[in-house]
Amino acid sequence: MSKRVTSRSSRTSRLRTRAAVLAVGLGASVALGTGVAAAAGTTLDSSAAGTTASALQTQAAAQAKAAADAKKAAATTKQTAAKKAASWIDPVKKYTLSASFAQAGNMWSSTHSGQDFAVATGTQVMAAHGGTVVKAGGNGAGDGPAYGNAVVIKHGNGTYSQYAHLSRIDVKVGQVVSTGQHIALSGSTGNSSGPHLHFEIRTTPNYGSAVDPVAFLRDKGVTV
Known part of the structure:
Protein backbone atom coordinates (compact mmCIF):
# COMPACT_ATOMS: atom_id res chain seq x y z
CA MET A 1 0.00 0.00 0.00
CA SER A 2 2.69 2.46 0.87
CA LYS A 3 4.52 1.69 -2.36
CA ARG A 4 1.58 2.68 -4.49
CA VAL A 5 0.98 5.84 -2.56
CA THR A 6 4.59 6.75 -2.88
CA SER A 7 4.61 6.04 -6.60
CA ARG A 8 1.43 8.07 -7.18
CA SER A 9 2.78 10.98 -5.17
CA SER A 10 5.99 10.86 -7.13
CA ARG A 11 4.14 11.01 -10.47
CA THR A 12 1.98 13.87 -9.26
CA SER A 13 5.05 15.79 -8.18
CA ARG A 14 6.74 15.28 -11.56
CA LEU A 15 3.63 16.47 -13.40
CA ARG A 16 3.45 19.57 -11.26
CA THR A 17 7.11 20.28 -11.93
CA ARG A 18 6.63 19.96 -15.71
CA ALA A 19 3.62 22.28 -15.60
CA ALA A 20 5.58 24.85 -13.66
CA VAL A 21 8.44 24.67 -16.14
CA LEU A 22 6.05 25.08 -19.07
CA ALA A 23 4.38 28.02 -17.40
CA VAL A 24 7.70 29.69 -16.76
CA GLY A 25 8.77 29.08 -20.36
CA LEU A 26 5.53 30.46 -21.74
CA GLY A 27 5.83 33.55 -19.56
CA ALA A 28 9.39 34.08 -20.66
CA SER A 29 8.37 33.74 -24.30
CA VAL A 30 5.56 36.25 -23.90
CA ALA A 31 7.85 38.63 -22.05
CA LEU A 32 10.57 38.23 -24.68
CA GLY A 33 8.09 38.83 -27.51
CA THR A 34 6.86 42.00 -25.86
CA GLY A 35 10.42 43.20 -25.40
CA VAL A 36 11.28 42.50 -29.02
CA ALA A 37 8.17 44.35 -30.18
CA ALA A 38 8.98 47.27 -27.93
CA ALA A 39 12.57 47.34 -29.15
CA ALA A 40 11.41 47.22 -32.77
CA GLY A 41 9.01 50.10 -32.15
CA THR A 42 11.78 52.12 -30.57
CA THR A 43 14.07 51.39 -33.54
CA LEU A 44 11.39 52.45 -36.05
CA ASP A 45 10.64 55.65 -34.15
CA SER A 46 14.35 56.55 -33.98
CA SER A 47 14.80 55.84 -37.69
CA ALA A 48 11.85 58.07 -38.64
CA ALA A 49 13.12 60.87 -36.39
CA GLY A 50 16.58 60.59 -37.93
CA THR A 51 15.17 60.78 -41.46
CA THR A 52 13.13 63.89 -40.60
CA ALA A 53 16.10 65.60 -38.98
CA SER A 54 18.27 64.80 -41.99
CA ALA A 55 15.67 66.26 -44.38
CA LEU A 56 15.42 69.44 -42.33
CA GLN A 57 19.18 69.83 -42.30
CA THR A 58 19.33 69.36 -46.08
CA GLN A 59 16.58 71.95 -46.59
CA ALA A 60 18.28 74.43 -44.24
CA ALA A 61 21.58 73.98 -46.06
CA ALA A 62 19.89 74.54 -49.45
CA GLN A 63 18.18 77.70 -48.18
CA ALA A 64 21.45 79.02 -46.74
CA LYS A 65 23.24 78.37 -50.05
CA ALA A 66 20.47 80.11 -52.03
CA ALA A 67 20.69 83.13 -49.73
CA ALA A 68 24.48 83.23 -50.06
CA ASP A 69 24.26 82.94 -53.86
CA ALA A 70 21.70 85.77 -54.02
CA LYS A 71 23.90 87.97 -51.83
CA LYS A 72 26.93 87.22 -54.00
CA ALA A 73 24.99 88.00 -57.20
CA ALA A 74 23.77 91.30 -55.75
CA ALA A 75 27.32 92.24 -54.75
CA THR A 76 28.62 91.35 -58.23
CA THR A 77 25.91 93.47 -59.88
CA LYS A 78 26.74 96.39 -57.61
CA GLN A 79 30.47 96.07 -58.34
CA THR A 80 29.81 95.90 -62.08
CA ALA A 81 27.64 99.01 -61.93
CA ALA A 82 30.25 100.85 -59.86
CA LYS A 83 33.02 99.80 -62.24
CA LYS A 84 31.02 100.97 -65.26
CA ALA A 85 30.31 104.30 -63.59
CA ALA A 86 34.02 104.78 -62.86
CA SER A 87 35.32 103.60 -66.24
CA TRP A 88 36.24 105.44 -69.44
CA ILE A 89 35.71 104.18 -72.97
CA ASP A 90 36.57 105.10 -76.55
CA PRO A 91 33.98 107.58 -77.90
CA VAL A 92 33.44 105.52 -81.07
CA LYS A 93 33.87 101.90 -82.15
CA LYS A 94 35.73 100.42 -85.14
CA TYR A 95 37.79 103.46 -85.97
Missing part, protein backbone atom coordinates in the same frame (compact mmCIF):
# COMPACT_ATOMS: atom_id res chain seq x y z
CA THR A 96 41.15 104.33 -87.46
CA LEU A 97 43.33 106.89 -85.68
CA SER A 98 44.14 109.78 -88.00
CA ALA A 99 45.44 113.21 -86.95
CA SER A 100 46.97 113.02 -83.48
CA PHE A 101 47.30 115.45 -80.61
CA ALA A 102 49.79 118.33 -81.12
CA GLN A 103 50.34 117.34 -84.74
CA ALA A 104 51.40 120.25 -86.94
CA GLY A 105 49.75 121.03 -90.26
CA ASN A 106 48.01 123.65 -92.38
CA MET A 107 44.62 122.39 -91.22
CA TRP A 108 45.07 124.09 -87.83
CA SER A 109 46.04 127.60 -86.74
CA SER A 110 48.77 126.16 -84.49
CA THR A 111 48.83 122.43 -83.76
CA HIS A 112 46.07 119.84 -83.55
CA SER A 113 44.18 120.11 -80.24
CA GLY A 114 42.82 116.58 -80.05
CA GLN A 115 42.75 113.08 -81.49
CA ASP A 116 40.85 112.31 -84.68
CA PHE A 117 38.97 109.01 -85.03
CA ALA A 118 38.30 108.29 -88.69
CA VAL A 119 34.79 106.84 -89.01
CA ALA A 120 31.97 107.04 -91.53
CA THR A 121 29.40 109.81 -91.30
CA GLY A 122 26.52 108.74 -89.06
CA THR A 123 28.64 106.60 -86.73
CA GLN A 124 27.31 106.56 -83.18
CA VAL A 125 29.28 108.83 -80.83
CA MET A 126 29.19 107.89 -77.14
CA ALA A 127 30.05 109.70 -73.93
CA ALA A 128 33.57 108.58 -73.03
CA HIS A 129 32.63 108.97 -69.37
CA GLY A 130 29.59 109.94 -67.33
CA GLY A 131 28.96 113.61 -66.69
CA THR A 132 26.86 116.67 -67.54
CA VAL A 133 26.58 118.31 -70.94
CA VAL A 134 27.81 121.92 -70.63
CA LYS A 135 28.04 122.81 -74.34
CA ALA A 136 26.13 121.60 -77.37
CA GLY A 137 25.50 123.18 -80.74
CA GLY A 138 26.92 124.63 -83.94
CA ASN A 139 29.89 126.97 -84.23
CA GLY A 140 31.87 124.52 -82.11
CA ALA A 141 29.33 125.05 -79.30
CA GLY A 142 30.99 128.41 -78.79
CA ASP A 143 34.57 127.36 -79.53
CA GLY A 144 34.55 128.53 -83.16
CA PRO A 145 33.31 127.42 -86.58
CA ALA A 146 36.33 125.18 -87.21
CA TYR A 147 34.80 122.55 -84.89
CA GLY A 148 31.45 122.48 -86.66
CA ASN A 149 28.74 120.90 -84.51
CA ALA A 150 30.19 120.02 -81.10
CA VAL A 151 29.42 118.78 -77.60
CA VAL A 152 31.36 119.27 -74.36
CA ILE A 153 30.74 117.13 -71.28
CA LYS A 154 31.88 117.99 -67.77
CA HIS A 155 33.23 115.08 -65.68
CA GLY A 156 34.57 114.91 -62.14
CA ASN A 157 37.95 116.27 -60.98
CA GLY A 158 37.95 119.20 -63.40
CA THR A 159 37.98 117.07 -66.57
CA TYR A 160 35.98 117.76 -69.74
CA SER A 161 35.60 115.84 -72.99
CA GLN A 162 34.81 117.44 -76.35
CA TYR A 163 33.30 115.84 -79.50
CA ALA A 164 33.39 117.82 -82.77
CA HIS A 165 32.55 117.76 -86.52
CA LEU A 166 29.26 116.06 -85.67
CA SER A 167 26.50 115.54 -88.24
CA ARG A 168 23.84 115.47 -85.54
CA ILE A 169 23.67 116.34 -81.82
CA ASP A 170 21.32 114.28 -79.64
CA VAL A 171 21.85 115.83 -76.19
CA LYS A 172 21.11 119.20 -74.59
CA VAL A 173 22.98 121.48 -72.21
CA GLY A 174 22.32 120.40 -68.63
CA GLN A 175 21.59 116.81 -69.55
CA VAL A 176 23.27 114.15 -67.40
CA VAL A 177 24.76 111.29 -69.42
CA SER A 178 26.31 107.98 -68.42
CA THR A 179 29.42 106.23 -69.69
CA GLY A 180 28.76 104.81 -73.15
CA GLN A 181 25.51 106.71 -73.69
CA HIS A 182 24.71 107.83 -77.23
CA ILE A 183 25.17 111.60 -77.58
CA ALA A 184 25.56 112.31 -81.32
CA LEU A 185 26.41 111.06 -84.81
CA SER A 186 29.77 111.65 -86.43
CA GLY A 187 30.14 113.81 -89.51
CA SER A 188 32.37 116.30 -91.33
CA THR A 189 31.03 119.70 -90.30
CA GLY A 190 33.36 122.65 -89.74
CA ASN A 191 37.01 122.61 -90.80
CA SER A 192 37.21 118.96 -91.88
CA SER A 193 38.78 117.13 -94.79
CA GLY A 194 36.55 114.08 -94.39
CA PRO A 195 34.18 112.31 -91.98
CA HIS A 196 35.70 111.72 -88.53
CA LEU A 197 35.26 112.46 -84.85
CA HIS A 198 37.52 115.09 -83.32
CA PHE A 199 37.93 114.20 -79.62
CA GLU A 200 39.52 116.28 -76.88
CA ILE A 201 40.18 115.99 -73.16
CA ARG A 202 40.27 119.42 -71.52
CA THR A 203 40.87 120.95 -68.10
CA THR A 204 38.18 123.59 -68.77
CA PRO A 205 35.12 123.58 -71.03
CA ASN A 206 36.82 125.94 -73.48
CA TYR A 207 39.28 125.78 -76.34
CA GLY A 208 42.94 126.07 -75.37
CA SER A 209 42.93 123.76 -72.34
CA ALA A 210 43.33 120.41 -74.13
CA VAL A 211 45.68 117.61 -73.01
CA ASP A 212 46.73 114.49 -74.93
CA PRO A 213 43.50 112.44 -75.04
CA VAL A 214 45.18 109.17 -76.05
CA ALA A 215 47.61 109.31 -73.12
CA PHE A 216 44.72 110.23 -70.84
CA LEU A 217 42.54 107.30 -71.95
CA ARG A 218 45.43 104.85 -71.75
CA ASP A 219 46.05 106.01 -68.19
CA LYS A 220 42.44 105.08 -67.50
CA GLY A 221 43.00 101.59 -68.89
CA VAL A 222 41.46 102.22 -72.33
CA THR A 223 43.28 100.71 -75.29
CA VAL A 224 43.28 103.27 -78.09
Whole structure:
Protein backbone atom coordinates (compact mmCIF):
# COMPACT_ATOMS: atom_id res chain seq x y z
CA MET A 1 0.00 0.00 0.00
CA SER A 2 2.69 2.46 0.87
CA LYS A 3 4.52 1.69 -2.36
CA ARG A 4 1.58 2.68 -4.49
CA VAL A 5 0.98 5.84 -2.56
CA THR A 6 4.59 6.75 -2.88
CA SER A 7 4.61 6.04 -6.60
CA ARG A 8 1.43 8.07 -7.18
CA SER A 9 2.78 10.98 -5.17
CA SER A 10 5.99 10.86 -7.13
CA ARG A 11 4.14 11.01 -10.47
CA THR A 12 1.98 13.87 -9.26
CA SER A 13 5.05 15.79 -8.18
CA ARG A 14 6.74 15.28 -11.56
CA LEU A 15 3.63 16.47 -13.40
CA ARG A 16 3.45 19.57 -11.26
CA THR A 17 7.11 20.28 -11.93
CA ARG A 18 6.63 19.96 -15.71
CA ALA A 19 3.62 22.28 -15.60
CA ALA A 20 5.58 24.85 -13.66
CA VAL A 21 8.44 24.67 -16.14
CA LEU A 22 6.05 25.08 -19.07
CA ALA A 23 4.38 28.02 -17.40
CA VAL A 24 7.70 29.69 -16.76
CA GLY A 25 8.77 29.08 -20.36
CA LEU A 26 5.53 30.46 -21.74
CA GLY A 27 5.83 33.55 -19.56
CA ALA A 28 9.39 34.08 -20.66
CA SER A 29 8.37 33.74 -24.30
CA VAL A 30 5.56 36.25 -23.90
CA ALA A 31 7.85 38.63 -22.05
CA LEU A 32 10.57 38.23 -24.68
CA GLY A 33 8.09 38.83 -27.51
CA THR A 34 6.86 42.00 -25.86
CA GLY A 35 10.42 43.20 -25.40
CA VAL A 36 11.28 42.50 -29.02
CA ALA A 37 8.17 44.35 -30.18
CA ALA A 38 8.98 47.27 -27.93
CA ALA A 39 12.57 47.34 -29.15
CA ALA A 40 11.41 47.22 -32.77
CA GLY A 41 9.01 50.10 -32.15
CA THR A 42 11.78 52.12 -30.57
CA THR A 43 14.07 51.39 -33.54
CA LEU A 44 11.39 52.45 -36.05
CA ASP A 45 10.64 55.65 -34.15
CA SER A 46 14.35 56.55 -33.98
CA SER A 47 14.80 55.84 -37.69
CA ALA A 48 11.85 58.07 -38.64
CA ALA A 49 13.12 60.87 -36.39
CA GLY A 50 16.58 60.59 -37.93
CA THR A 51 15.17 60.78 -41.46
CA THR A 52 13.13 63.89 -40.60
CA ALA A 53 16.10 65.60 -38.98
CA SER A 54 18.27 64.80 -41.99
CA ALA A 55 15.67 66.26 -44.38
CA LEU A 56 15.42 69.44 -42.33
CA GLN A 57 19.18 69.83 -42.30
CA THR A 58 19.33 69.36 -46.08
CA GLN A 59 16.58 71.95 -46.59
CA ALA A 60 18.28 74.43 -44.24
CA ALA A 61 21.58 73.98 -46.06
CA ALA A 62 19.89 74.54 -49.45
CA GLN A 63 18.18 77.70 -48.18
CA ALA A 64 21.45 79.02 -46.74
CA LYS A 65 23.24 78.37 -50.05
CA ALA A 66 20.47 80.11 -52.03
CA ALA A 67 20.69 83.13 -49.73
CA ALA A 68 24.48 83.23 -50.06
CA ASP A 69 24.26 82.94 -53.86
CA ALA A 70 21.70 85.77 -54.02
CA LYS A 71 23.90 87.97 -51.83
CA LYS A 72 26.93 87.22 -54.00
CA ALA A 73 24.99 88.00 -57.20
CA ALA A 74 23.77 91.30 -55.75
CA ALA A 75 27.32 92.24 -54.75
CA THR A 76 28.62 91.35 -58.23
CA THR A 77 25.91 93.47 -59.88
CA LYS A 78 26.74 96.39 -57.61
CA GLN A 79 30.47 96.07 -58.34
CA THR A 80 29.81 95.90 -62.08
CA ALA A 81 27.64 99.01 -61.93
CA ALA A 82 30.25 100.85 -59.86
CA LYS A 83 33.02 99.80 -62.24
CA LYS A 84 31.02 100.97 -65.26
CA ALA A 85 30.31 104.30 -63.59
CA ALA A 86 34.02 104.78 -62.86
CA SER A 87 35.32 103.60 -66.24
CA TRP A 88 36.24 105.44 -69.44
CA ILE A 89 35.71 104.18 -72.97
CA ASP A 90 36.57 105.10 -76.55
CA PRO A 91 33.98 107.58 -77.90
CA VAL A 92 33.44 105.52 -81.07
CA LYS A 93 33.87 101.90 -82.15
CA LYS A 94 35.73 100.42 -85.14
CA TYR A 95 37.79 103.46 -85.97
CA THR A 96 41.15 104.33 -87.46
CA LEU A 97 43.33 106.89 -85.68
CA SER A 98 44.14 109.78 -88.00
CA ALA A 99 45.44 113.21 -86.95
CA SER A 100 46.97 113.02 -83.48
CA PHE A 101 47.30 115.45 -80.61
CA ALA A 102 49.79 118.33 -81.12
CA GLN A 103 50.34 117.34 -84.74
CA ALA A 104 51.40 120.25 -86.94
CA GLY A 105 49.75 121.03 -90.26
CA ASN A 106 48.01 123.65 -92.38
CA MET A 107 44.62 122.39 -91.22
CA TRP A 108 45.07 124.09 -87.83
CA SER A 109 46.04 127.60 -86.74
CA SER A 110 48.77 126.16 -84.49
CA THR A 111 48.83 122.43 -83.76
CA HIS A 112 46.07 119.84 -83.55
CA SER A 113 44.18 120.11 -80.24
CA GLY A 114 42.82 116.58 -80.05
CA GLN A 115 42.75 113.08 -81.49
CA ASP A 116 40.85 112.31 -84.68
CA PHE A 117 38.97 109.01 -85.03
CA ALA A 118 38.30 108.29 -88.69
CA VAL A 119 34.79 106.84 -89.01
CA ALA A 120 31.97 107.04 -91.53
CA THR A 121 29.40 109.81 -91.30
CA GLY A 122 26.52 108.74 -89.06
CA THR A 123 28.64 106.60 -86.73
CA GLN A 124 27.31 106.56 -83.18
CA VAL A 125 29.28 108.83 -80.83
CA MET A 126 29.19 107.89 -77.14
CA ALA A 127 30.05 109.70 -73.93
CA ALA A 128 33.57 108.58 -73.03
CA HIS A 129 32.63 108.97 -69.37
CA GLY A 130 29.59 109.94 -67.33
CA GLY A 131 28.96 113.61 -66.69
CA THR A 132 26.86 116.67 -67.54
CA VAL A 133 26.58 118.31 -70.94
CA VAL A 134 27.81 121.92 -70.63
CA LYS A 135 28.04 122.81 -74.34
CA ALA A 136 26.13 121.60 -77.37
CA GLY A 137 25.50 123.18 -80.74
CA GLY A 138 26.92 124.63 -83.94
CA ASN A 139 29.89 126.97 -84.23
CA GLY A 140 31.87 124.52 -82.11
CA ALA A 141 29.33 125.05 -79.30
CA GLY A 142 30.99 128.41 -78.79
CA ASP A 143 34.57 127.36 -79.53
CA GLY A 144 34.55 128.53 -83.16
CA PRO A 145 33.31 127.42 -86.58
CA ALA A 146 36.33 125.18 -87.21
CA TYR A 147 34.80 122.55 -84.89
CA GLY A 148 31.45 122.48 -86.66
CA ASN A 149 28.74 120.90 -84.51
CA ALA A 150 30.19 120.02 -81.10
CA VAL A 151 29.42 118.78 -77.60
CA VAL A 152 31.36 119.27 -74.36
CA ILE A 153 30.74 117.13 -71.28
CA LYS A 154 31.88 117.99 -67.77
CA HIS A 155 33.23 115.08 -65.68
CA GLY A 156 34.57 114.91 -62.14
CA ASN A 157 37.95 116.27 -60.98
CA GLY A 158 37.95 119.20 -63.40
CA THR A 159 37.98 117.07 -66.57
CA TYR A 160 35.98 117.76 -69.74
CA SER A 161 35.60 115.84 -72.99
CA GLN A 162 34.81 117.44 -76.35
CA TYR A 163 33.30 115.84 -79.50
CA ALA A 164 33.39 117.82 -82.77
CA HIS A 165 32.55 117.76 -86.52
CA LEU A 166 29.26 116.06 -85.67
CA SER A 167 26.50 115.54 -88.24
CA ARG A 168 23.84 115.47 -85.54
CA ILE A 169 23.67 116.34 -81.82
CA ASP A 170 21.32 114.28 -79.64
CA VAL A 171 21.85 115.83 -76.19
CA LYS A 172 21.11 119.20 -74.59
CA VAL A 173 22.98 121.48 -72.21
CA GLY A 174 22.32 120.40 -68.63
CA GLN A 175 21.59 116.81 -69.55
CA VAL A 176 23.27 114.15 -67.40
CA VAL A 177 24.76 111.29 -69.42
CA SER A 178 26.31 107.98 -68.42
CA THR A 179 29.42 106.23 -69.69
CA GLY A 180 28.76 104.81 -73.15
CA GLN A 181 25.51 106.71 -73.69
CA HIS A 182 24.71 107.83 -77.23
CA ILE A 183 25.17 111.60 -77.58
CA ALA A 184 25.56 112.31 -81.32
CA LEU A 185 26.41 111.06 -84.81
CA SER A 186 29.77 111.65 -86.43
CA GLY A 187 30.14 113.81 -89.51
CA SER A 188 32.37 116.30 -91.33
CA THR A 189 31.03 119.70 -90.30
CA GLY A 190 33.36 122.65 -89.74
CA ASN A 191 37.01 122.61 -90.80
CA SER A 192 37.21 118.96 -91.88
CA SER A 193 38.78 117.13 -94.79
CA GLY A 194 36.55 114.08 -94.39
CA PRO A 195 34.18 112.31 -91.98
CA HIS A 196 35.70 111.72 -88.53
CA LEU A 197 35.26 112.46 -84.85
CA HIS A 198 37.52 115.09 -83.32
CA PHE A 199 37.93 114.20 -79.62
CA GLU A 200 39.52 116.28 -76.88
CA ILE A 201 40.18 115.99 -73.16
CA ARG A 202 40.27 119.42 -71.52
CA THR A 203 40.87 120.95 -68.10
CA THR A 204 38.18 123.59 -68.77
CA PRO A 205 35.12 123.58 -71.03
CA ASN A 206 36.82 125.94 -73.48
CA TYR A 207 39.28 125.78 -76.34
CA GLY A 208 42.94 126.07 -75.37
CA SER A 209 42.93 123.76 -72.34
CA ALA A 210 43.33 120.41 -74.13
CA VAL A 211 45.68 117.61 -73.01
CA ASP A 212 46.73 114.49 -74.93
CA PRO A 213 43.50 112.44 -75.04
CA VAL A 214 45.18 109.17 -76.05
CA ALA A 215 47.61 109.31 -73.12
CA PHE A 216 44.72 110.23 -70.84
CA LEU A 217 42.54 107.30 -71.95
CA ARG A 218 45.43 104.85 -71.75
CA ASP A 219 46.05 106.01 -68.19
CA LYS A 220 42.44 105.08 -67.50
CA GLY A 221 43.00 101.59 -68.89
CA VAL A 222 41.46 102.22 -72.33
CA THR A 223 43.28 100.71 -75.29
CA VAL A 224 43.28 103.27 -78.09
